[in-house]
Amino acid sequence: MARGQRTAEAEAGRGSVPERLLRAATRLFAERGFESTSVQEVVAAAGVTKGAMYHYFGSKDDLLYEVYGRVLRMQTEHLVEISSRDAPVAERVHAAASDVIVTSIANLDDTKIFFRSMHQLAPEKQRSVRAERRQYHELFRSMVEQGQSEGVFRSDVPADLVVDYFFGSVHHLGTWYRQDGQLTGDDVGRHFADLLIAGLRPQS
Amino acid sequence: MARGQRTAEAEAGRGSVPERLLRAATRLFAERGFESTSVQEVVAAAGVTKGAMYHYFGSKDDLLYEVYGRVLRMQTEHLVEISSRDAPVAERVHAAASDVIVTSIANLDDTKIFFRSMHQLAPEKQRSVRAERRQYHELFRSMVEQGQSEGVFRSDVPADLVVDYFFGSVHHLGTWYRQDGQLTGDDVGRHFADLLIAGLRPQS
Amino acid sequence: MARGQRTAEAEAGRGSVPERLLRAATRLFAERGFESTSVQEVVAAAGVTKGAMYHYFGSKDDLLYEVYGRVLRMQTEHLVEISSRDAPVAERVHAAASDVIVTSIANLDDTKIFFRSMHQLAPEKQRSVRAERRQYHELFRSMVEQGQSEGVFRSDVPADLVVDYFFGSVHHLGTWYRQDGQLTGDDVGRHFADLLIAGLRPQS
Amino acid sequence: MARGQRTAEAEAGRGSVPERLLRAATRLFAERGFESTSVQEVVAAAGVTKGAMYHYFGSKDDLLYEVYGRVLRMQTEHLVEISSRDAPVAERVHAAASDVIVTSIANLDDTKIFFRSMHQLAPEKQRSVRAERRQYHELFRSMVEQGQSEGVFRSDVPADLVVDYFFGSVHHLGTWYRQDGQLTGDDVGRHFADLLIAGLRPQS
DNA sequence: GATGAATGAGGTTTCATTCAT
DNA sequence: AATGAATGAAACCTCATTCAT
Incomplete structure (x- = not known):
C-alpha cells in the first residue's frame, strides 16, 4: 500500500506503460485470440490499471491496431530496401521472400494475431491496415513482374497470383512453426524462397 | 398458431432445422467471425428459436465443430482416392494440390472459418479437428516423400516443410479470393499446383 | 437398437413408471436439491422420457409433493396407532419420539427433501403439506399436555415449544446421520427419546 | 443524470453498496430461497446494477457465502467467550445453548438461509463453512464431555449425539418462530436450554 | 498521469412445459 | 401410453468503457 502494490507479472518489469501494455496484449492476443482476451487480462498482465490503459489507448481495438502497425512498418521498410538493391531480380525476390519469413x-x-484477428478491427482501421499491406504486396508483385518481363520468371501465372500463393506460406507460419523445433527462421526462409524461385523459373 | 410466425430470413426456407442452422452459422461465422456472431443472430437467420438450436447442438462451439467436420471429411475422402490412383507421383501430387484448392x-x-476460428474451439474438439487435419497432411507428405525417393522431386527441402509451404496457400484463399473475380477455382487450382510441382523439380 | 435402447440406470429396473420416477426423484432431490435437479435428469435416471413423466405427473412440483406425501402419511398412521395405545403417557411419548426418528x-x-425443499412447493400444495404436518404436531402436543396435566411432565415449558424443540432433532437428522456410521436408527431413536423424556420430568 | 434514477427500494437507502447488497440478499434468500431468487431481484432491491454486484462479489454464490460468514463468526466468538468463563460446566452449557438460540x-x-441453502454452495465454499461449523460443534461437545466426566451429566448418551440433538432445535427455529409472536428470543433460549440441561442430568 | 467503482447492454445456456403424432 | 422436437422466458455472468477524484 505504501508504495503501490506491485502485483505485476512478466510484462510488468521493464519499459514504459504503453510498451508494457503492447507487450502484454501481443502475447495474450496470440495465445487466446483477440475476442477471448479481456481488457482486464491485458492490464493485469501489464501490471497497470484499466484507467491507465484508456489513458494511452482509445480502445481495445487501438491496442490491436498498434500491434499490427509495428511489424508491418518494419517489414515494409525491409522490402523497400531490398527492392532498391542493385542486384538481379531473382536475387531480390529471393531475398524479399526470405526476409518476410524470417521477420514473421x-x-x-x-503474425498470428495479424492473420487471425484482422477481421475484428473496426472497419476504418481495417482499411488502413489493408492499405499498408496492399502497398507491400504491390511492391513485391512489381518485382515479380519485372522478372517476368525480363524472361527470368515464367509468365503463364499472373504475378498477382504468385504473390497470393507465396504469402499464404507467411500466414500459415503461426499455425505450425515452433520456436523450440529444429528449424531456425533462416532455414525456413531459405527453403521457402528456394521453392518459390524454383517454381517461377520458365517452363521448358 | 395456424398462421405461424414466419419471421424467417434467407436460410429459413429449405431443409431441416439442423441444416438451416448449419447453413446460417457457416455464412455468419465467415462474414463476421465466430466470436462476433451471437447465437441469437444465427437462430434468427435460420428462422428458428434458441431452444431449437440447443436441442440439436450442445453449444455454440458444437456448431463450429460441425461446420469444420463436413468439409474436412470431404477433402480427406478426395485425397484418399487421389493418392490411390495408378498414376505417376508427380501427377498425383498435382491432382491433390489442385483438388484441395478447388474444394476450398x-x-x-x-475455409475462412476453419483458419480464422479453429483456435476458439474447446480444447478437446480442437484436438479432434487437428487430428483429422494431421492425417490429411501425412498422406500428402507421404506422396511428396515418394516423389523424393523416386528422384522425381528435389530432396534438399524436407517433405514436412513442403506441405506446410503449400497449405499456407490454402489458408490464404479466404483472404483474397473473390467469387465474382475473373479466376475460377479450377484456374487457381491449376496455377498453384503448377507452381508447387515446378518448385519441387530437382535442381540442376 | 433392435429392441429399444435400454440406456436406463439404477432406478430403471423395477416397478411401474410412476414408481420409478418417484424413486429417481427422491434420490436426486436429496442429493442435489429440488431446484438444482432438472426434469431431464429425473427422467433419465428413471429410464423414461419427459412425455411419460408429464403423463403421470402434472408438473415437477407434483413430483416433490408426492415424495412428501408418502412418508408423511406413514408417520401419521404410526402416531395415531401409538397415541391410542393403552399405556402410560410417558411411555407413549417415548415411543412416538423414537418412532419418528426411526422412520425418518x-x-x-x-427427510432431507422435506426440510430443505418444502418452501419451493407451490403455495397451495405447501398449505396442504403444512396442514398434514400440523395435524401430526397437534397429536403429539396433546400427548405432552396430557402428561403435564397428569403431573408426569413439567409444566413450566409450553407444550407447543416442547414439540418445536424435539422436531428440530428430526429436521436435523438429514444433516449429520450417516447410514454407514456406527449408530442404527433404533439407537438414535432411543437416545433422543431418552433425552426428551428426561428433559420433561418435573423439576424439583 | 443530474436527477439520477432512483428506482431503488427498501434496502437502497443506507450503507455502502456491498452492505446494501448483503442486506437485500439476506432478506430475499430467506423469503424465497437462494435458487428462487434471481440476481436481478437482489440488485433491484439493493438499488444497484448487476455490474456493481459483480464488482464486489465474484458470484451469486459468493453472496450466500458472505451471509453465512457473518453470523457464523459472531456465534463462534460468543461460544469461545462463554466456554472460557469461570463457572460450573452446567451453567456454561446452559449459557451457550441459550446464546445460540438467542442469536439465531x-x-x-x-438462520433460515443457513439451513436451507447451504447445500447449494459450491463444494469448496461448502467445505469452508462446514469446517467453521464443525469447530463450533466440537467446542460445544467438549463442554458436554467435561460435564460427563465430572459426573454432572449423564454418560449413557454420546456427547456427539447430544450436540446433534440440540442443534436440531436451532435449525428448526426458522420454520416456526414468528417475530410477532408472544415468545421473545430470550424466552425460547431459556426454555430450550432448560430442556437440554434437564435431559442431561444423570438418571437415577 | 492514474485510479477503480460503476454502468448497462449483451452474451451463452438452461429449463419446465407443450403438442402433434 | 408415450414420444421428442420445439418453445420462450429467464437465468447467471462478462465486458468495454466512463468519470469523479
Missing part, C-alpha cells in the same frame, strides 16, 4: 518468425505472435 | 474455393466460407 | 432415518432422503 | 432468533433470516 521473429515476431510470431504478431 | 467451392466452400470458401468454411 | 429409514427414509432419510425424503 | 436475532438473525432469523440468516
Whole structure:
C-alpha cells in the first residue's frame, strides 16, 4: 500500500506503460485470440490499471491496431530496401521472400494475431491496415513482374497470383512453426524462397 | 398458431432445422467471425428459436465443430482416392494440390472459418479437428516423400516443410479470393499446383 | 437398437413408471436439491422420457409433493396407532419420539427433501403439506399436555415449544446421520427419546 | 443524470453498496430461497446494477457465502467467550445453548438461509463453512464431555449425539418462530436450554 | 498521469412445459 | 401410453468503457 502494490507479472518489469501494455496484449492476443482476451487480462498482465490503459489507448481495438502497425512498418521498410538493391531480380525476390519469413518468425505472435484477428478491427482501421499491406504486396508483385518481363520468371501465372500463393506460406507460419523445433527462421526462409524461385523459373 | 410466425430470413426456407442452422452459422461465422456472431443472430437467420438450436447442438462451439467436420471429411475422402490412383507421383501430387484448392474455393466460407476460428474451439474438439487435419497432411507428405525417393522431386527441402509451404496457400484463399473475380477455382487450382510441382523439380 | 435402447440406470429396473420416477426423484432431490435437479435428469435416471413423466405427473412440483406425501402419511398412521395405545403417557411419548426418528432415518432422503425443499412447493400444495404436518404436531402436543396435566411432565415449558424443540432433532437428522456410521436408527431413536423424556420430568 | 434514477427500494437507502447488497440478499434468500431468487431481484432491491454486484462479489454464490460468514463468526466468538468463563460446566452449557438460540432468533433470516441453502454452495465454499461449523460443534461437545466426566451429566448418551440433538432445535427455529409472536428470543433460549440441561442430568 | 467503482447492454445456456403424432 | 422436437422466458455472468477524484 505504501508504495503501490506491485502485483505485476512478466510484462510488468521493464519499459514504459504503453510498451508494457503492447507487450502484454501481443502475447495474450496470440495465445487466446483477440475476442477471448479481456481488457482486464491485458492490464493485469501489464501490471497497470484499466484507467491507465484508456489513458494511452482509445480502445481495445487501438491496442490491436498498434500491434499490427509495428511489424508491418518494419517489414515494409525491409522490402523497400531490398527492392532498391542493385542486384538481379531473382536475387531480390529471393531475398524479399526470405526476409518476410524470417521477420514473421521473429515476431510470431504478431503474425498470428495479424492473420487471425484482422477481421475484428473496426472497419476504418481495417482499411488502413489493408492499405499498408496492399502497398507491400504491390511492391513485391512489381518485382515479380519485372522478372517476368525480363524472361527470368515464367509468365503463364499472373504475378498477382504468385504473390497470393507465396504469402499464404507467411500466414500459415503461426499455425505450425515452433520456436523450440529444429528449424531456425533462416532455414525456413531459405527453403521457402528456394521453392518459390524454383517454381517461377520458365517452363521448358 | 395456424398462421405461424414466419419471421424467417434467407436460410429459413429449405431443409431441416439442423441444416438451416448449419447453413446460417457457416455464412455468419465467415462474414463476421465466430466470436462476433451471437447465437441469437444465427437462430434468427435460420428462422428458428434458441431452444431449437440447443436441442440439436450442445453449444455454440458444437456448431463450429460441425461446420469444420463436413468439409474436412470431404477433402480427406478426395485425397484418399487421389493418392490411390495408378498414376505417376508427380501427377498425383498435382491432382491433390489442385483438388484441395478447388474444394476450398467451392466452400470458401468454411475455409475462412476453419483458419480464422479453429483456435476458439474447446480444447478437446480442437484436438479432434487437428487430428483429422494431421492425417490429411501425412498422406500428402507421404506422396511428396515418394516423389523424393523416386528422384522425381528435389530432396534438399524436407517433405514436412513442403506441405506446410503449400497449405499456407490454402489458408490464404479466404483472404483474397473473390467469387465474382475473373479466376475460377479450377484456374487457381491449376496455377498453384503448377507452381508447387515446378518448385519441387530437382535442381540442376 | 433392435429392441429399444435400454440406456436406463439404477432406478430403471423395477416397478411401474410412476414408481420409478418417484424413486429417481427422491434420490436426486436429496442429493442435489429440488431446484438444482432438472426434469431431464429425473427422467433419465428413471429410464423414461419427459412425455411419460408429464403423463403421470402434472408438473415437477407434483413430483416433490408426492415424495412428501408418502412418508408423511406413514408417520401419521404410526402416531395415531401409538397415541391410542393403552399405556402410560410417558411411555407413549417415548415411543412416538423414537418412532419418528426411526422412520425418518429409514427414509432419510425424503427427510432431507422435506426440510430443505418444502418452501419451493407451490403455495397451495405447501398449505396442504403444512396442514398434514400440523395435524401430526397437534397429536403429539396433546400427548405432552396430557402428561403435564397428569403431573408426569413439567409444566413450566409450553407444550407447543416442547414439540418445536424435539422436531428440530428430526429436521436435523438429514444433516449429520450417516447410514454407514456406527449408530442404527433404533439407537438414535432411543437416545433422543431418552433425552426428551428426561428433559420433561418435573423439576424439583 | 443530474436527477439520477432512483428506482431503488427498501434496502437502497443506507450503507455502502456491498452492505446494501448483503442486506437485500439476506432478506430475499430467506423469503424465497437462494435458487428462487434471481440476481436481478437482489440488485433491484439493493438499488444497484448487476455490474456493481459483480464488482464486489465474484458470484451469486459468493453472496450466500458472505451471509453465512457473518453470523457464523459472531456465534463462534460468543461460544469461545462463554466456554472460557469461570463457572460450573452446567451453567456454561446452559449459557451457550441459550446464546445460540438467542442469536439465531436475532438473525432469523440468516438462520433460515443457513439451513436451507447451504447445500447449494459450491463444494469448496461448502467445505469452508462446514469446517467453521464443525469447530463450533466440537467446542460445544467438549463442554458436554467435561460435564460427563465430572459426573454432572449423564454418560449413557454420546456427547456427539447430544450436540446433534440440540442443534436440531436451532435449525428448526426458522420454520416456526414468528417475530410477532408472544415468545421473545430470550424466552425460547431459556426454555430450550432448560430442556437440554434437564435431559442431561444423570438418571437415577 | 492514474485510479477503480460503476454502468448497462449483451452474451451463452438452461429449463419446465407443450403438442402433434 | 408415450414420444421428442420445439418453445420462450429467464437465468447467471462478462465486458468495454466512463468519470469523479
